[in-house]
Amino acid sequence: EVQLVQSGAEVKEPGESLKISCKGSGYSFSNYWIGWVRQMPGKGLEWMGIIYPGDSDTRYSPSFQGLVTISADKSISSAYLQWSSLKASDTAMYYCARRRSSSRSSEWFDAWGQGTLVTVSS
Amino acid sequence: QSVLTQPPSVSGAPGQRVTISCTGSSSNIGAGFDVNWYQQLPGTAPKILIYDNNSRPSGVPDRFSGSKSGTSASLAITGLQTEDEADYYCQSYDSSLSGSVFGGGTKLTVL
Numbered sequence: 001e002v003q004l005v006q007s008g009a010e011v012k013e014p015g016e017s018l019k020i021s022c023k024g025s026g027y028s029f030s031n032y033w034i035g036w037v038r039q040m041p042g043k044g045l046e047w048m049g050i051i052y053p054g055d056s057d058t059r060y061s062p063s064f065q066g067l068v069t070i071s072a073d074k075s076i077s078s079a080y081l082q083w084s085s086l087k088a089s090d091t092a093m094y095y096c097a098r099r100r101s102s103s104r105s106s107e108w109f110d111a112w113g114q115g116t117l118v119t120v121s122s
Numbered sequence: 123q124s125v126l127t128q129p130p131s132v133s134g135a136p137g138q139r140v141t142i143s144c145t146g147s148s149s150n151i152g153a154g155f156d157v158n159w160y161q162q163l164p165g166t167a168p169k170i171l172i173y174d175n176n177s178r179p180s181g182v183p184d185r186f187s188g189s190k191s192g193t194s195a196s197l198a199i200t201g202l203q204t205e206d207e208a209d210y211y212c213q214s215y216d217s218s219l220s221g222s223v224f225g226g227g228t229k230l231t232v233l
Contacts, residue, residue: 035222037168037224044124044209044211044224044225044226044227045160045162045168045211045213045224045227046224047213047221047222047223047224049221050221050222059220059221060221061219061221062219095167095168097168100173102173102174103156103174105154105155105156105215106155106156106173106174107155107156107158107214107215107222108156108158108170108173108174108213109158109160109168109170109213109222110170110173110179112167112168112169113167114167115167
């Protein structure tokens, strides 16, 4: 069974750094892109970026470029999302998801982590 | 403002049929990129409902169907059930943003 298990909820103060994780199992982790999706309280889904664990090729949404860093360690089947200096506006649920594709015009996310709630407050 | 536009809410009585629209542009749906739909039940992670415009993953009832035409797509749900009450999101790829984009989401209420 394909599973993505994310690290637990975090409560941080503004200006602190943070790295959350997403561990895959039940499939060849290196061979599938992993995306990150933000959901702010009461709001919709926002695509942040994506990484290919096999070679760490990474793409970012223009809205998140420079604000977060996405990384992966294929040796332990894990992907990461990190911030160097959190803001209150980073308060949200963050999901990782496995990307699938059937053609050059196709991209969807077939397996999702349970989400990591990040709360940034002084 | 989401790149893909969905109605904020739709509603229907049990047993009825509802549709949710998703309108894009020439850089995403209109460019030929496929549309996918997700269901998010309260307090849970999104779940893939329809991929590649009209394909259902195993386990998704055939009450759910998708279609695409031009710069728009639709999700249809027939035989509405109370457990269908959830938020629904469309998603596609956008060539000008070089990444995936989501619709703003539609809250389905089963009256």
